[in-house]
Amino acid sequence: MKTGLKVIAPASVSNLACGFDTLGVAIDIPGDEIIGKWVDTPGVHITEITGRKKGITSDPAQNIAGITASALLKHLEEDGRGLELRIHKHIPGGSGLGSSASSATAAAVLVNEMLNRPLEKRDLIPFALEGEMIASGSRHGDNVVPALLGGLMLIRDIDTYDYHRIYTPRGLFMAILLPDISIATKTARGILRAEVPLSSMVRQAANLGSFVIAMHNGDLNLIRRSMEDLVIEPQRKHLIPHFDTIKETALTLGALSCSISGAGPAIFALCQEKLQATGIAAAMQKVYDDHKLDAKSYVGAINHEGTVLK
Amino acid sequence: MKTGLKVIAPASVSNLACGFDTLGVAIDIPGDEIIGKWVDTPGVHITEITGRKKGITSDPAQNIAGITASALLKHLEEDGRGLELRIHKHIPGGSGLGSSASSATAAAVLVNEMLNRPLEKRDLIPFALEGEMIASGSRHGDNVVPALLGGLMLIRDIDTYDYHRIYTPRGLFMAILLPDISIATKTARGILRAEVPLSSMVRQAANLGSFVIAMHNGDLNLIRRSMEDLVIEPQRKHLIPHFDTIKETALTLGALSCSISGAGPAIFALCQEKLQATGIAAAMQKVYDDHKLDAKSYVGAINHEGTVLK
Numbered sequence: 001m002k003t004g005l006k007v008i009a010p011a012s013v014s015n016l017a018c019g020f021d022t023l024g025v026a027i028d029i030p031g032d033e034i035i036g037k038w039v040d041t042p043g044v045h046i047t048e049i050t051g052r053k054k055g056i057t058s059d060p061a062q063n064i065a066g067i068t069a070s071a072l073l074k075h076l077e078e079d080g081r082g083l084e085l086r087i088h089k090h091i092p093g094g095s096g097l098g099s100s101a102s103s104a105t106a107a108a109v110l111v112n113e114m115l116n117r118p119l120e121k122r123d124l125i126p127f128a129l130e131g132e133m134i135a136s137g138s139r140h141g142d143n144v145v146p147a148l149l150g151g152l153m154l155i156r157d158i159d160t161y162d163y164h165r166i167y168t169p170r171g172l173f174m175a176i177l178l179p180d181i182s183i184a185t186k187t188a189r190g191i192l193r194a195e196v197p198l199s200s201m202v203r204q205a206a207n208l209g210s211f212v213i214a215m216h217n218g219d220l221n222l223i224r225r226s227m228e229d230l231v232i233e234p235q236r237k238h239l240i241p242h243f244d245t246i247k248e249t250a251l252t253l254g255a256l257s258c259s260i261s262g263a264g265p266a267i268f269a270l271c272q273e274k275l276q277a278t279g280i281a282a283a284m285q286k287v288y289d290d291h292k293l294d295a296k297s298y299v300g301a302i303n304h305e306g307t308v309l310k
Numbered sequence: 311m312k313t314g315l316k317v318i319a320p321a322s323v324s325n326l327a328c329g330f331d332t333l334g335v336a337i338d339i340p341g342d343e344i345i346g347k348w349v350d351t352p353g354v355h356i357t358e359i360t361g362r363k364k365g366i367t368s369d370p371a372q373n374i375a376g377i378t379a380s381a382l383l384k385h386l387e388e389d390g391r392g393l394e395l396r397i398h399k400h401i402p403g404g405s406g407l408g409s410s411a412s413s414a415t416a417a418a419v420l421v422n423e424m425l426n427r428p429l430e431k432r433d434l435i436p437f438a439l440e441g442e443m444i445a446s447g448s449r450h451g452d453n454v455v456p457a458l459l460g461g462l463m464l465i466r467d468i469d470t471y472d473y474h475r476i477y478t479p480r481g482l483f484m485a486i487l488l489p490d491i492s493i494a495t496k497t498a499r500g501i502l503r504a505e506v507p508l509s510s511m512v513r514q515a516a517n518l519g520s521f522v523i524a525m526h527n528g529d530l531n532l533i534r535r536s537m538e539d540l541v542i543e544p545q546r547k548h549l550i551p552h553f554d555t556i557k558e559t560a561l562t563l564g565a566l567s568c569s570i571s572g573a574g575p576a577i578f579a580l581c582q583e584k585l586q587a588t589g590i591a592a593a594m595q596k597v598y599d600d601h602k603l604d605a606k607s608y609v610g611a612i613n614h615e616g617t618v619l620k
Contacts (some may be wrong), residue, residue: 010371020512021516021517022512098445127464153525155516156516156517156519156532156535162531164523195505195506196506196507196508197505197509198503200331200511201330201510201511201514201541203516204511205332206331208519209333209466209518209519209521210472211519213464213474217523225466226466230513237533
């Protein structure tokens with residue numbers, strides 16, 4: 001059995017305008033790292049948290065990585081062991097970039113690797129979900145599944161692990177603006193109306209269907225038309241200062257789509273290629289700079305590896 | 311210019327459980343026929359209606375085929391001509407099998423053919439929609455588009471003619487039961503609640519997305535799981551006597567899905583192959599026979615031709 005290993009888990013953008021609680025994609029921006037080591041004292045111990053660690057507890061019974069690691073060790077009947085975790089957060093919590101999911105998938109892959117892979121990667125999903133649920137208050141999988149397995153995923157029904165990879169055209173890139181405010185997923189869910197007009201349901205479903213067709217066919221114009229959000233974005237965008245200006249900026253510069261990443265406040269712009277994404281990220285950043293508001297921007301391709309040993 | 315031509319338009323099944331107002335597929339069961347002939351008296355004249363003609367007017371200003379033919383002749387600046395139509399209805403009105411759409415596409419293709427195809431087939435959609443709208447009270451295209459062009463279609467936005475073909479695995483067959491009751495589309499729409507729970511929207515959209523993936527991949531089990539209707543079927547099924555028994559019968563015999571065709575009362579069962587569909591159609595028919603209720607059953611493959619000259 002290995003004694004010290006390092007695992008890295010990517011950030012992810014969920015919802016993607018037309019797939020609330022259903023679509024998620026892993027993104028190649030700096031992800032979360034966890035280093036694990038066997039120790040003599042039984043139980044999971046979090047000895048270090050560095051990076052974007054604001055609001056993240058080192059209590060292993062409360063920390064998402066700790067919860068996930070414990071759940072998996074218990075399942076594998078290895079909970080008599082002592083495991084030390086050192087966590088480096090690149091993805092801040094409450095960002096809308098799947099921070100909780102990354103912590104959970106990193107911990108699950110780490111434990112599995114340290115025990116020489118008793119489980120297939122896909123069998124780790126229940127344990128990562130258990131950890132992530134603590135943070136979001138609900139079980140979706142639209143961050144956990146892409147963060148674990150990479151790529152663009154459609155979650156039909158997470159209770160039965162019924163998820164499906166959607167193949168993406170080459171070259172797609174994300175520009176992301178992360179405003180320096182925090183929105184708890186629980187808060188962002190709480191403001192949503194419990195009911196939706198039937199006509200919006202029809203349109204939203206049609207968009208998700210045509211989004212899948214568009215990705216399969218590499219039809220960028222159809223991707224553009226399909227990625228509209230009639231339901232969630234209008235209810236949440238007021239939580240993010242200058243959202244409309246940022247969206248207009250990105251679309252004017254040719255982004256295929258611009259909407260809220262997950263529960264926000266991160267805003268993503270899906271772009272046709274890296275150069276465009278770089279320009280759009282800079283333009284989105286400038287909107288916040290001009291208003292003297294703090295934000296960080298990122299540019300990243302779709303991550304196809306998911307959570308891996310480094 | 312040709313003087314006498316015959317056109318045939320297929321029936322179609324819309325909604326398909328997971329795609330209310332969005333999905334439709336053309337089916338090879340006996341379709342509607344229209345024979346057209348130029349005559350001296352200007353205007354459109356309907357001189358004969360035969361077959362399942364109940365409730366269908368021969369007033370060309372009210373008849374769907376008449377309205378469509380007039381609209382297209384006018385657009386092509388040929389409305390000074392005289393056109394005689396003889397209509398044979400195989401698909402009864404108010405059946406849920408796209409009777410109005412078939413009349414409309416048949417008339418549109420007929421006029422276009424009689425004038426030696428001044429328009430592409432897809433350019434006939436606006437005229438067929440204009441005719442069909444009279445019957446349904448709303449513009450959708452989920453019957454008109456497949457009836458005209460054949461195959462399985464996703465309508466993203468009919469106002470911009472944004473529709474997309476979904477490729478289907480080989481061998482799929484439909485079993486259809488048409489109870490001898492009539493449900494006007496306007497009535498079936500009227501009973502629907504104007505709002506749906508957000509959670510149902512999420513599930514319904516995810517199902518439509520996974521339906522597209524399943525059809526692309528030929529994944530029959532995923533087709534089965536995706537074709538569920540949480541929103542429309544529960545609200546409409548009481549309009550159709552013994553719906554639950556028929557559905558249970560079809561699913562027990564292995565149908566991939568069984569739900570209401572369009573606004574009903576027709577019930578479709580999507581099957582893996584012809585023999586299965588034949589058995590399921592007979593079993594569905596037997597439910598009505600046992601209750602001494604009139605119904606007609608059909609079995610048909612997916613029609614890939616659409617509306618054509620015969």
